Amino acid sequence: MxxxxxxxxxxxxxxxxxxxxxxxxxxxxxxxxxxxxxxxxxxxxxxxxxxRLALDTIEDDGHGGLLLGALARNAATAYHPLVLERYPLLSAAILAGASPQIRNMASNGGNLLQRTRCHYFYDVGVPCNKRAPGSGCPAIDGLSRQHAILGASPSCIATHPSDMCVALRVLDAVVHVATQEGERTIAFGDFHRLPGEQPHIDTTLAPDELITHIALPAAPRFAAHSIYLKLRERTSYAFALVSVAAMLDIGEDGLIREGRVALGGVAHKPWRVPQAEALLQGAPDAARFAAFADRLLEGAQGQGGNDFKILMARRSIVRALAMAVAGTHNNTGHGSTVMTRGAA
Ligand SMILES: Cc1cc2nc3c(=O)[nH]c(=O)nc-3n(C[C@H](O)[C@H](O)[C@H](O)COP(=O)(O)OP(=O)(O)OC[C@H]3O[C@@H](n4cnc5c(N)ncnc54)[C@H](O)[C@@H]3O)c2cc1C
Ligand code: SF4
The missing domain is CATH 3.30.43.10 (Uridine Diphospho-n-acetylenolpyruvylglucosamine Reductase, domain 2)
Structure with missing residues (x-):
């Protein structure tokens, strides 16, 4: 006991x-x-x-953006009229995750801090550097189908399981935190860590800090061309093998002015390389998208069991970008998901 x-x-x-x-x-x-x-x-x-804390609101920030309360539920967030109107990508990503019952309970703050789904992490009968620092990583020579192809370390090859966080990464969200000393903010790209030699530390949030809100800056230019594409073993109740959050700002001349892409299921944090995104500017064609995918996946490495993810990610990026060009799917039913088994 x-x-x-x-x-x-x-x-x-x-x-x-x-x-x-x-x-x-x-x-x-x-x-x-x-x-x-x-x-x-x-x-x-x-x-x-x-x-009981008064942190469950979703409010207009007065500048075209939104403030999501840390205790607003995932379902309330996904179906909020202002989220649907301004950030359909976020809504789609949330609804691609878990089940209606879980989304009714799950909070926005908790979603950011959910832990990896590595099966060795959940099995206290085996070593795991994330659970017991210094004990080893059986996933490296073991079952690695769900594991990372980018940003991994010799200490840990786990992935971050959240769908919501992949969308928050491209939306340039900011995490608002309350501490004993006052308040601070963390840019979303700095919130989750790569494992390095300390895989037991998932984020840059201190253990005594409380997430109060997640701020979404205005992004009206992207709302018409955004997509969340999730590939997984089943169409429900399964974490991403690979997912892609993509959003494009397309001008009246049909050219891409700006594009942003992040990947889920491939790293210890949502994977985005902002410097590569200049490659997306110009005519929206498959060759451009493939060149961008190669750049985003630079350095990708499998562990055997997850080698398929490299090609799967490359094809998913190209496909998601083509879907984003065609227009936003307001998929409030099941998320824009594709079932796969062994496919690449
Ligand atoms: C069967 C199943 C399937 C799932 N499938 C998916 C999926 O496909 N995609 C997906 O993205 N997710 C999925 N999830 C995960 C789910 O989204 C998370 O469990 C949920 O978002 C966590 O939120 P919570 O409020 O329940 O967190 P809790 O379990 O209450 O807390 C999680 C962690 O966050 C900390 N915490 C919570 N709120 C705060 C705060 N405000 N400040 C500081 N610390 C805080 C807690 O201390 C704890 O460490 C699934 C979960 C289950 C059980
Ligand atoms: S991949 Fe990370 S979480 Fe999984 S067993 Fe290795 S150290 Fe633990």
Whole structure:
């Protein structure tokens, strides 16, 4: 038996005071943390239920952007009229994940902090550098179908499982954080870490910091040409093997003025290379998209079991960009997903 206390603060200062206790953890929807506790992967000594904090709103920021509360549920976010109108890509990405029941519980803040789905991480009977630093990484010579092809290290080849975060990366979201010392912001590209030699640290958020909001800057030029393409083993309830969030600003002359692309399922964080995106400017043709895909995937390396992901990612990028040129799919049903098995 592990002793566990449970507290319910009613405001942010009270929550921040509680998190200083030994072994304390925030819990929001609990859809990831409680699973990890049941598997004994994470064993907090104190749970701080943050659901009474007034952080569940979705508001216009007064400049054409939105402020998403950390405790707004994934479903409420995906179906919010302003999200659908301004950021259909975000809506599609959220709805491509999990199931309706889970999206009703899952919070925006918790989605950012969900942990990898590496099966060795979930199995406390085997070593894992992310769970027990210094113990080893059995995935490298083991089952690696779900694992990273970009940005991995000899310590860890895990991927970040979120769909929502891939969209937030191309939308240049900013994470707002409350700390004992005040407030700070983290650019989304700096929020998740690559594993390096410290794969047990997933993000740049300190353990005693609370996510309060996620800010989305205005992006009206992209709303008409955006897509979230997710390839996975089943059409529901499966994490991405590869996913692509793509958005294009296309001028009246039909030329791409600006393009942004991020990948999910391939790295320890949503994978984006902003310097490569200049390659997307000009006529929207397959050769341009293929050259961009090669640049985005530069350095990609498989572990055997996931080698197929390199070609799958290349083809998915080209396909997603062509779909984005054709126009945004307002897919509020199941997300723009494609089932695959062994396909590349
Ligand atoms: C069967 C299943 C299938 C799934 N499929 C997908 C999928 O296809 N795609 C996908 O993207 N996701 C998927 N998910 C994951 C799901 O989206 C996440 O579990 C969910 O978003 C986590 O949110 P939560 O509020 O439940 O987090 P919790 O479980 O409550 O918390 C997760 C972590 O975040 C911390 N935390 C929560 N809120 C804050 C905050 N405001 N500030 C600081 N720390 C905080 C907690 O301490 C904890 O460490 C799936 C989950 C399940 C169970
Ligand atoms: S890939 Fe990372 S999470 Fe998976 S076993 Fe290796 S160290 Fe653990």
């Amino acid at each position: 592990n002793p566990l206390s449970f507290v319910v603060p009613f405001d942010v200062p009270a929550a921040l005071a509680q998190i200083r206790a030994e072994g304390a953890r925030f819990v929001a929807g609990g859809t990831n943390l409680i699973d990890l506790m049941k598997e004994r992967v994470m064993l907090p000594q104190r749970l701080i239920d943050i659901n």
